[in-house]
Amino acid sequence: MNNTVTRRDFLKTSAKISALAALGVGAGVTPFVQASEEKNSSGLKWHKAPCRFCGTGCGLLVGVKKGRVVATQGDPEAPVNKGLLCAKGYHAGGALYGKDRLRTPLIRKNGKLEPASWDEAIDLIADNIIKDPTRFAVYGSGQWTIPEGYVSMKFLKGGLKSNQIDPNARLCMASAVVGFITTFGVDEPSGCYDDLDVCDTVICWGNNWAEMHPVLFSRFFDRKAKGDKIKMIDMATRRTRTTEAADHYIEFQPQTDMLIANGICHLLIKRGTYDKKFVQDKVRFKANDKLDITFEQYVAFLEEYTPEHVSKLSGVSVEQLNMLADLFSDPKEKIVSLWCMGMNQHTRGTAINNLVYNVHLLSGKIAKPGSTPFSLTGQPSACGTCREVGTLAHALPGGRVVKNEEHRRETEEIWNLPAGTLNPKPGFHTVAMFKALATGDITGMWVQVTNPGQSMPNLNETLKKAHDRFFVVSEIYPTATTVYADVVLPSAMWVEKNGLFGNSERRTHQWFKLVEPPGEARDDVWQTIAVARRLYEKGFEGMKDKNGEFLLKITDDNGAEVEAWKWEVFNLFNVDRVLFEEYRKFTTKKHKDLAPYEEYVSHRGMRWPVVKDSMGVWRETPRRYVEGEDPYVKRGEGISFYMAKAGDNRAIIWARPYEPPPEVPDQEYPFWLCTGRVVEHWHTGTMTRRIKELYHANPRAYVELNPDDAEALDVFNNDLVKIVSRRGSIELPVSINGRSTPQKGAVFVPFFDESKLINLVTLDAYCPQSKEPDYKKCAVRLEKV
Amino acid sequence: MTFIFVYVLISMGFFVQNVLLAKEQGYRFKNESALKQEEKYTRESLRAFYFAPPVVPHEVESRGSNDCLRCHLQVTKLEDGRVAMQTPHPQFSNCLQCHVPSKTPGREKEVLTDWEGLEEPKRGMRGFLVSPPTVPHRIYLRENCLSCHGPKNPNMRLRTSHPERSRCLQCHVPNVDQEFQTYP
Numbered sequence: 001m002n003n004t005v006t007r008r009d010f011l012k013t014s015a016k017i018s019a020l021a022a023l024g025v026g027a028g029v030t031p032f033v034q035a036s037e038e039k040n041s042s043g044l045k046w047h048k049a050p051c052r053f054c055g056t057g058c059g060l061l062v063g064v065k066k067g068r069v070v071a072t073q074g075d076p077e078a079p080v081n082k083g084l085l086c087a088k089g090y091h092a093g094g095a096l097y098g099k100d101r102l103r104t105p106l107i108r109k110n111g112k113l114e115p116a117s118w119d120e121a122i123d124l125i126a127d128n129i130i131k132d133p134t135r136f137a138v139y140g141s142g143q144w145t146i147p148e149g150y151v152s153m154k155f156l157k158g159g160l161k162s163n164q165i166d167p168n169a170r171l172c173m174a175s176a177v178v179g180f181i182t183t184f185g186v187d188e189p190s191g192c193y194d195d196l197d198v199c200d201t202v203i204c205w206g207n208n209w210a211e212m213h214p215v216l217f218s219r220f221f222d223r224k225a226k227g228d229k230i231k232m233i234d235m236a237t238r239r240t241r242t243t244e245a246a247d248h249y250i251e252f253q254p255q256t257d258m259l260i261a262n263g264i265c266h267l268l269i270k271r272g273t274y275d276k277k278f279v280q281d282k283v284r285f286k287a288n289d290k291l292d293i294t295f296e297q298y299v300a301f302l303e304e305y306t307p308e309h310v311s312k313l314s315g316v317s318v319e320q321l322n323m324l325a326d327l328f329s330d331p332k333e334k335i336v337s338l339w340c341m342g343m344n345q346h347t348r349g350t351a352i353n354n355l356v357y358n359v360h361l362l363s364g365k366i367a368k369p370g371s372t373p374f375s376l377t378g379q380p381s382a383c384g385t386c387r388e389v390g391t392l393a394h395a396l397p398g399g400r401v402v403k404n405e406e407h408r409r410e411t412e413e414i415w416n417l418p419a420g421t422l423n424p425k426p427g428f429h430t431v432a433m434f435k436a437l438a439t440g441d442i443t444g445m446w447v448q449v450t451n452p453g454q455s456m457p458n459l460n461e462t463l464k465k466a467h468d469r470f471f472v473v474s475e476i477y478p479t480a481t482t483v484y485a486d487v488v489l490p491s492a493m494w495v496e497k498n499g500l501f502g503n504s505e506r507r508t509h510q511w512f513k514l515v516e517p518p519g520e521a522r523d524d525v526w527q528t529i530a531v532a533r534r535l536y537e538k539g540f541e542g543m544k545d546k547n548g549e550f551l552l553k554i555t556d557d558n559g560a561e562v563e564a565w566k567w568e569v570f571n572l573f574n575v576d577r578v579l580f581e582e583y584r585k586f587t588t589k590k591h592k593d594l595a596p597y598e599e600y601v602s603h604r605g606m607r608w609p610v611v612k613d614s615m616g617v618w619r620e621t622p623r624r625y626v627e628g629e630d631p632y633v634k635r636g637e638g639i640s641f642y643m644a645k646a647g648d649n650r651a652i653i654w655a656r657p658y659e660p661p662p663e664v665p666d667q668e669y670p671f672w673l674c675t676g677r678v679v680e681h682w683h684t685g686t687m688t689r690r691i692k693e694l695y696h697a698n699p700r701a702y703v704e705l706n707p708d709d710a711e712a713l714d715v716f717n718n719d720l721v722k723i724v725s726r727r728g729s730i731e732l733p734v735s736i737n738g739r740s741t742p743q744k745g746a747v748f749v750p751f752f753d754e755s756k757l758i759n760l761v762t763l764d765a766y767c768p769q770s771k772e773p774d775y776k777k778c779a780v781r782l783e784k785v
Numbered sequence: 786m787t788f789i790f791v792y793v794l795i796s797m798g799f800f801v802q803n804v805l806l807a808k809e810q811g812y813r814f815k816n817e818s819a820l821k822q823e824e825k826y827t828r829e830s831l832r833a834f835y836f837a838p839p840v841v842p843h844e845v846e847s848r849g850s851n852d853c854l855r856c857h858l859q860v861t862k863l864e865d866g867r868v869a870m871q872t873p874h875p876q877f878s879n880c881l882q883c884h885v886p887s888k889t890p891g892r893e894k895e896v897l898t899d900w901e902g903l904e905e906p907k908r909g910m911r912g913f914l915v916s917p918p919t920v921p922h923r924i925y926l927r928e929n930c931l932s933c934h935g936p937k938n939p940n941m942r943l944r945t946s947h948p949e950r951s952r953c954l955q956c957h958v959p960n961v962d963q964e965f966q967t968y969p
Contacts, residue, residue: 044903063834063903065903068901070834070901070902070903071834071835071836071837071902071903073836073923074925076925083925083926084877084883084926085883086882086883087838087882087883087884087885090833090837090838090883091833091837093833093834093900093902094833094898094900096900097898097899097900097901098896098897098898098899099897099898099899100897210879210882214879214882215882217879217882218877218878218879218882221878221879222876222877222878222879224878225875225876225877225878226876240848241848241849241879241881243848244848244849245849245878245879679881679882679885680885689896690896690897690898691833691896691898691900692833692896692898692900693833693837693840693885693887694885695892695896696840696885696886696887696888696889696892696896697840697885697886697887697889698885698889699889699891699892699893700891700892700893702891718890718891733891739848740848755893
């Protein structure tokens with residue numbers, strides 16, 4: 001296939017082809033015309049696209065009729081979900097059609113956001129960037145498509161020569177990333193969803209997947225109805241829908257997951273039931289201070305984690321600890337450990353990720369069918385964009401880092417920049433970036449595809465204090481973030497543009513634009529290119545490459561430049577494909593090889609590394625590090641952790657001690673506060689709260705209380721209580737024995753409701769390694785209103 | 786000429802048979818269109834689009850799915866006259882994953898949306914006048930035809946006139962509208 005436009009009806013295309021010709025776009029642009037709208041009686045057509053919401057990456061069939069999305073259903077051929085969806089996926093189309101969709105650019109004049117032209121908005125942004133380019137930040141998202149993240153990163157790191165770019169994935173996946181890198185030398189899981197089809201046991205580490213990843217939950221749990229002997233163990237701090245389906249419920253005190261993991265390892269070694277051969281051949285040991293230690297030293301480290309000690313602090317019984325140790329001791333038992341925000345949003349997030357790998361490495365339950373530790377993700381392309389492209393303050397594309405000179409050289413070469421121009425100093429990570437915005441170390445910010453005005457922890461200390469900063473927001477609806485904006489850019493979303501997402505199991509999905517965005521809304525990729533071009537036209541040196549040409553130059557198959565900064569041209573040319581092919585050059589270094597764009601067009605996603613075999617076929621990799629599945633494992637090696645930093649193909653078992661949380665309940669603030677999601681709403685609810693069925697299902701935030709605590713406070717369902725922390729307070733209606741019940745002394749509040757911002761209350765303490773804040777634990781007090 | 790005559794005769798025979806069968810099952814012929822309209826309205830009000838998973842028209846207190854199946858495993862008549870429909874896919878165990886409650890307290894605002902879901906087709910597509918209608922929806926998740934088209938469905942519009950013939954897909958074939966758009 002040539003450079004193609006997306007599907008559109010024939011008449012529109014022919015009109016635009018003449019427009020295109022008038023603009024002088026060179027040869028090689030062959031619009032892909034489909035004139036078959038009348039093919040069937042109803043005019044309805046189904047197209048593939050990955051779901052817009054969580055990181056599961058379900059395949060959808062999107063029904064389009066008369067230029068509008070009218071239905072969505074599960075794609076029976078999609079290997080992830082096999083035809084099933086959750087309520088969000090079935091109603092995804094509604095997210096496009098909220099009445100208050102942003103349709104024109106807005107600029108703040110005399111304190112009010114007023115409609116403006118694209119030209120005016122872009123000019124204003126460019127002028128503000130020129131004033132102070134290295135203190136202008138981009139705050140992005142795990143909902144960026146791969147080309148969106150890539151082009152923003154190139155714009156900022158290549159163009160503005162600073163590293164002030166970080167995504168909201170910092171609040172979501174950073175601990176998992178650093179956990180993977182410290183243990184295996186490279187990011188992202190070895191296992192895949194197929195393991196859920198063959199495992200015997202799933203252990204949820206603080207993970208309510210019946211609500212948060214329901215399609216995967218059903219993929220596993222429905223095996224029971226078909227007669228498979230499977231078990232589910234729910235380790236959590238509150239009873240949820242997952243608990244209801246689980247065979248065992250293990251309730252622990254917040255933060256003591258670290259003790260439980262070390263406690264299991266203690267028992268495996270005490271009993272001598274760890275996988276001795278695996279440990280001897282595939283593993284080495286390190287202390288918390290990064291120094292190598294011996295197996296004996298590791299055993300000595302585990303000495304204190306006796307079942308009695310762990311039980312006393314965690315509240316988990318000795319029998320339950322023994323049951324977990326029994327499972328990991330049984331060499332025939334196939335175990336998948338699952339986690340998501342419970343372990344990642346943790347002030348010791350990196351450590352607890354390492355500790356769960358320890359359990360699987362000691363017991364040899366890794367890189368085998370049905371046995372794997374698996375980290376789930378919350379955003380559709382947290383993996384594909386933030387982690388693989390590397391849109392982080394310290395990173396360069398394809399697993400490279402700004403500190404490494406060789407990595408900078410390689411990047412400069414692909415971007416055609418003069419040697420030595422990339423900035424080696426990492427930028428601010430998310431929490432620090434918003435603090436810098438408040439203090440003035442960052443003077444301008446462009447927020448893309450995310451809603452920090454609702455999702456940042458401890459909101460009183462971030463945007464509320466950032467007056468007089470130049471604040472640009474690309475959005476689809478008015479949000480808790482656009483209220484701070486000086487410029488609001490209306491964006492195209494999901495199937496209103498071309499895109500690629502990468503899901504939790506390393507699967508890269510592609511989709512085509514199916515419908516036109518409303519009003520003057522335009523792609524985020526175009527917005528970035530247009531601002532870059534304006535800077536170039538204003539003579540900004542950074543936007544020129546080595547030869548003085550435009551840094552974000554887009555060329556067609558014949559090498560002719562395409563004027564992609566002109567919307568009429570951009571809209572008819574598949575810029576995504578060009579950017580993806582450029583990005584693909586970066587991916588082989590860390591063996592995360594991607595296939596050409598066309599392969600993704602014809603597949604329902606492919607899991608990297610995707611490598612061409614001797615027959616010339618591009619083959620995906622279901623399980624990494626496994627001989628026969630992963631092309632980078634040499635014959636005869638069996639399992640090889642080939643990305644190990646030391647070059648010895650061994651994974652690292654870390655001796656990470658238990659450390660208490662920074663804030664614990666006391667006399668004044670006697671309750672634990674945990675925040676999270678619900679099945680109907682996705683993150684800050686910008687999209688799902690505009691879908692009638694989903695809004696009606698769960699219209700507002702509430703606080704879940706344990707019945708004993710409610711009795712002590714003398715409150716009933718729907719009574720208002722005030723939740724107060726050292727940082728802020730909000731009032732919420734009480735929910736007792738609703739969809740979940742927290743343990744005694746703990747409360748839970750969902751964060752989807754923009755009229756009840758629980759993040760005014762939360763703590764912004766973060767993991768020292770991953771810099772990911774802890775939304776799951778802080779101390780609050782409840783006052784009856 | 787003879788051929789056409791025979792054809793018409795056979796068609797009429799089928800028609801009469803269907804009418805008799807329907808009558809036997811108590812299908813009310815009086816005021817039929819008003820009834821159909823009402824049923825269609827109820828059906829549509831529970832769905833974002835034709836064949837979207839219906840929302841739950843009552844409050845949900847349960848966390849597990851066995852509670853749902855207590856009423857929805859079979860068509861169940863409740864004391865207050867309401868009828869709980871039968872699920873066509875009891876093998877899926879996480880009901881609340883797709884079917885969300887709709888009567889939750891705390892709604893403070895109207896959802897303002899331009900969403901227009903796919904409408905119900907007026908009539909299933911047919912090869913010729915009296916050939917069996919094709920299936921105007923996907924079969925997946927709806928493999929048990931009688932859970933919706935069976936004689937106990939209070940929604941008479943959807944009832945089959947011949948529930949005793951168990952192999953539905955022998956005559957009623959899936960509609961081509963369900964085809965997926967492939968790319969080169």
